[in-house]
Amino acid sequence: MADRYDPREIENRWQARWEDDGLYRAADDDPRPKWYFLTMFPYTSGDLHVGHWYAMAPSDVGVRYRRMRGYNVMYPIGFDSFGLPAENAAIERGIHPKTWTLNNVERMRGQLKTMGSAFDWSREVITCLPEYYKWNQQIFLKMFDKGLAYRAKGAANWCPHCQTTLANEQITSEGTCERCKTLVTKRDLEQWFLRIKDYADELLDHSGLEWPEHVIAMQKNWIGKSAGVEVSFPLERKDLEEKEIRVFTTRPDTIYGVTFMVLAPEHPLVEKLTTRQREEEVQAYVERTRRLSEIERQSTETEKTGVFTGAYCINRVSRKRVPIYIADYALMHYGTGAVMAVPAHDTRDFAFARKYDIPIVTVIAPPGWKDEGLEEAYTEPGVMVNSAQFDGLLSDKGKEAIADYYEQQGWGHRTYNYRIRDWLISRQRYWGTPIPIIYCPKCSIVPVPEKDLPIVLPDDVEFRPTGESPLKFHQGFLNTACPKCGIAATREVDTMDTFVDSSWYQVRYASPHYDVGPADPKAVAKWLPVDQYTGGAEHATMHLLYARFFVKAMRDLGLVEHSEPFIRLFNQGQILGPDGQRMSKSRGNVVAPDEQVEQHGADTFRCYLMFLGPWDQGGPFDVTGISGISRWMNRVWRLVLDNYDATAAKSNPDIEQSIRKATHKTIKRATEDIERFRFNTLLAALMEFTNELSRTNAIEVVGTGAWREALDSLMLLLAPLAPHITEELWARTGHGYSIHNQSWPEWDESLTVEDEITLVVQVNGKVRDKLSVSASITEDRAKEIALASDKVKGALDGRQVAQVIYVPGRLVNVVIR
RNA sequence: GCCGAAGUGGCGGAAUCGGCAGACGCGGCAGUCUCAAAAACUGUUGGGGGGCGACUCCCGUGUGGGUUCGAGUCCCACCUUCGGCACCA
Missing domain, CATH: 3.90.740.10 (Valyl/Leucyl/Isoleucyl-tRNA synthetase, editing domain)
Known part of the structure; x- marks a missing residue:
């Protein structure tokens, strides 16, 4: 008898080992075909919630599957870490935004690691650090040179609560601020804009992209040509x-x-x-x-x-x-x-x-x-x-x-x-990228010379929500000399919309430590564009449109060569509380993932999230069902370990053959499901397979080649979904480290076809009989035995047969008048 | 109002092509084990009716029509829910 399945111990141990070995590090010089998989990076809110798991666990399955298919996979992760909540925390609780943010990064990094994801942490990008936002500034300057960034006065959307301007995209259909739900008003202000409208026609062209139709439709609507x-x-x-x-x-x-x-x-x-x-x-x-x-x-x-x-x-x-x-x-x-x-x-x-x-x-x-x-x-x-x-x-x-x-x-x-308007990026707040512009009384608008970048955010700033940037009251930051004529001048005090950060982070991951430009052209040419992107549908008209615009603009600035950031896009659904409402602290329906992991283990929690239903659908999260997955994990544990090393007592070719068939059919189903991100049916297939193996776990098969093949396949097919338990079982059954470097199993098509089929016999479309027949039955023979069935005769009730329909391999329908 | 997605058991959901509706799991019920309970395991479980019984009949995928030998799946009209846009000339 094997010892008990103890997920906590196994998961901690393997996570440490994988990290020590750098198992998931993507090498730039690996000759295998590349596959760039990306999940939207999290905002540093402070706590990983079930939504993050729901977005990231299935992505990780896709990643691990691609690895097993022989790709050199890059799966980077980082933190979207500029933005208002940090500043609001500073105002409310007297913590510096930087402290608040970096503490959250620390905490969330730890939580992310408990998922057991195949992230390449060596490429981590944190947008609030000068090493990153320096390049926001450089790209902005290049845009300014090309006329893609311009300053204009206009009636800007103003959120009285956030005390800042907002882009059109950041206003809800109720006319409220997307973030705090305050009614948005108008203010006449001089603001910086990016010419996204110039790219409207190119943005309308989604050819070559494998994106959900509804996202394309939303973008087309938004652009409104x-x-x-x-x-x-x-x-x-x-x-x-x-x-x-x-x-x-x-x-x-x-x-x-x-x-x-x-x-x-x-x-x-x-x-x-x-x-x-x-x-x-x-x-x-x-x-x-x-x-x-x-x-x-x-x-x-x-x-x-x-x-x-x-x-x-x-x-x-x-x-x-x-x-x-x-x-x-x-x-x-x-x-x-x-x-x-x-x-x-x-x-x-x-x-x-x-x-x-x-x-x-x-x-x-x-x-x-x-x-x-x-x-x-x-x-x-x-x-x-x-x-x-x-x-x-x-x-x-x-x-x-x-x-x-x-x-x-x-x-x-x-x-x-066009309905779309140019992108307003000025924000009258502190916690963002300083816009690298100097206002000179003589030379007017002067860009900061590139050699002076980054313009670093000063730490010693007073946070007063006054409607003007806190930077305006920092004399050391504000006052400078004009780079052109040298006389006293002032800096731009507004910061950039944080959507700028996320518009090109996927490019930065290719060469996160490159220090002479935003991106190393060689690394970009190797890795970009992203082959598969996953994330929430709420970004359809903001992030995803901005990122497409940015890449096109960067292309025209000579920074990259590709035109589209994300080739394939998958939108996961939204996970709701058990009551079917959005999870929120005020409703008290928040499920803490840490507790679930503590109780059931990461493997079980990951699988349960994927088992709930189709990934793009989302839905209520009810913890009661998790026991089903937990029980199954234990069954797999026992099934694999109990008899793996047994030697065959006697052989039974019939049972062996049926095990082999079940194995190959399962491989086929699993492969088709995982390709389409249908993790719920993939898990169902693996459960059925487990059930079948448990039923036939008899003396006649254990120890045979067919039995070993079945268990090995089960471990390999389950490996992307439950990386820890499978690594442990793989090791315990005498295989080499690591299961996550193995090849995805192949199926033999001839073993997936049935010899015997169930022929359904209908009379006027109603099922009257089911006959077990050879799969190679001829049409004539099938009709003959169908008409000979006693049940059909009874249903005929002496009436005239008008027609007999035959669907090969499926059914016979006897039509009577 | 316009665009998009979806309505299937008590619940989450399954059903590449129009061909056995309800896979898989939860929950329920019954049983095994136990002094008992929990856990675990086994069986059972769409609704209704008939039969001691192996069984058998009827109804059933939001509503109403239609196409078809046959519709959860296709077509038309409608209802509901969710997401997006909304005085865009």
Whole structure:
């Protein structure tokens, strides 16, 4: 009898051994094909939770499988360690952000190691250290040189609680801060932007990427490219510098229906166009709009409001005078900030026209239209009417015809518009990468010379959430000399959005200690792009879009040669508390992984997480089921050790053959499942295999070659899932160290096919009999024995057989009338 | 409103192609062991009905239609849940 399975002892021992041996270190000069596997690095929140395990344990299985398939696998890990929580902890508890963060790194590193993952710790990257963020600064400077980073004043999203600006992507659909759920407002500030919009078309192209369709769809939605025409409407007043209003429209076919014009309240023409009589009202409206938060302004529920400016422009084709309004439903940052309003065919314009008694002219006829007024906007395609020479055209054709006409007349041109906006990276906070820019009274914006990098974050800073960067009050940091002319100048005091850090960390892992640039070109050429990336779907439009942009920008800066960071992407689902709600301390439904590991061992905990269901689905985590995995681990332990060394007492070729078949079928199933990351069914297959071996653990098979092959295969197939117990069993059954350097077992296809099959016999689609027949049965013979079955005869009840369907290897269906 | 994913036993879930619905596991029930309990092991377990019984019949994959010899799987309409976007002209 073998001794008891003691996961704690085994796991500690092997983890130490693997670390001492550097078993998982990826060598740059290994000639085998490379495989770069990456799981999203954790933020240094302080504690590893079940979500981390749920994300990382299955990734580790993928890694170990690739290793067994003969790849030179790199699986690095690090810490995303800049960001607000560190600073908030500093303010609340008087700990320095750096201390807080590095303590958390220490703690989380220890917790991560208990998972028994095949991480290559020698490549660890910690983003809050100057060795890393120096390169953020260098890349930023190169972007600045190329015009990819620019400074602009604009209405920035402002979180009053975090006391900083936010990127568009960091605002929830409720208009609140993604981090603290505070209502976001607007502030006019000079800020740094990166030109992600310049890459919009390239970012829309996901060819060559094996990504989940829904993530691609989300990115496409986010970028929001729409085709249309930019057309001009001449102003009635001729005494202004501007002679026309330019608008973007996707519906040029409705241009005869334009009965008013809407400018965004911030539109530069508003001030110039407004007549003296309307001035007061317009100014009041502009003021009111400015005070509204984004959420109030953008709510589709709010009634359309606006005011007339007193000015008119001319609809070139209908020759009509068109009144110009301002309304907050026109957005300054989309298109030209002006809208040609067609109330008959746009729901917003319709509501506005109704409210302010503006004429509604139908120019696209709905089906069966009899020249009557519309009760609501008709936005579907239809036949053009009231549109002079274009009458009778279908609206789709009309779009092209009018676009052509405008282009011929020189009144407009076809173009595209994008929903995505440039990436605002300035943050008025301390714990981030200092933006390497100096403001000189004489030379204005001056980049820090590369030789002066890194601009190091000073430690002795007072954390006062004032809405301005704490760095502004640090005289030693703030004051400097202009690198160009040498006179007294000040530094940029804002820091970079932490998404900058995670936009290229995957590149840094290739050469984490390289000190003459962000990345060693040789190492990058060897390792990048990432072959398989895994992480949560919440990053679909932020991190994943930023990282794609960054790599393309770095390519154009000559820093890397590839264009896409991540070839394959897998999104795991979200793990919830036992109550089906998000795990949170306030709900009291948090499951601590450390406790589970303490109780059941890492192998069991890992496997249980994978057994819950499909990885991309996530779901509630209920600890009660873990005993099933625990019991199974014990069964495997006993099964392997009890009879491994026995010698065959006598042989039974039938049982041996059936064991061999079970083995090869299991290898096949396991391989197919692991390739598709279907760990739940993979585990089910291994359990079935274990059950079958337990049943046949009889005197006739133990000690035979087939028996050994079965147990060896079981250990090897289980090795990626449960690395510790399998390493221990592998050693105890007299194999060499390490099971994690063995080859993945191969299956013999001829051993996976059955000689006997169950032929299902149906009558009118209902199962009436099951017959055990030879797999090589002919169609005629199968039909014959099916019809001969007593049960079929009984079901026929003397009625006429109309047809007999045969599906090879599966069933016979007798159709009767 | 738009885009995307999903609805299967008491529970988590399985079912590459349209072909035995419920694999595997939890929980439950019964049993073995035990003074007893726990643990472990064995058997059983979709619902309903009939038979002493080997058995047998009916119903059943969110709802309603459809295609098909045959539908959890395909098509149409709808309901519910979750995720994303949302005055984008």
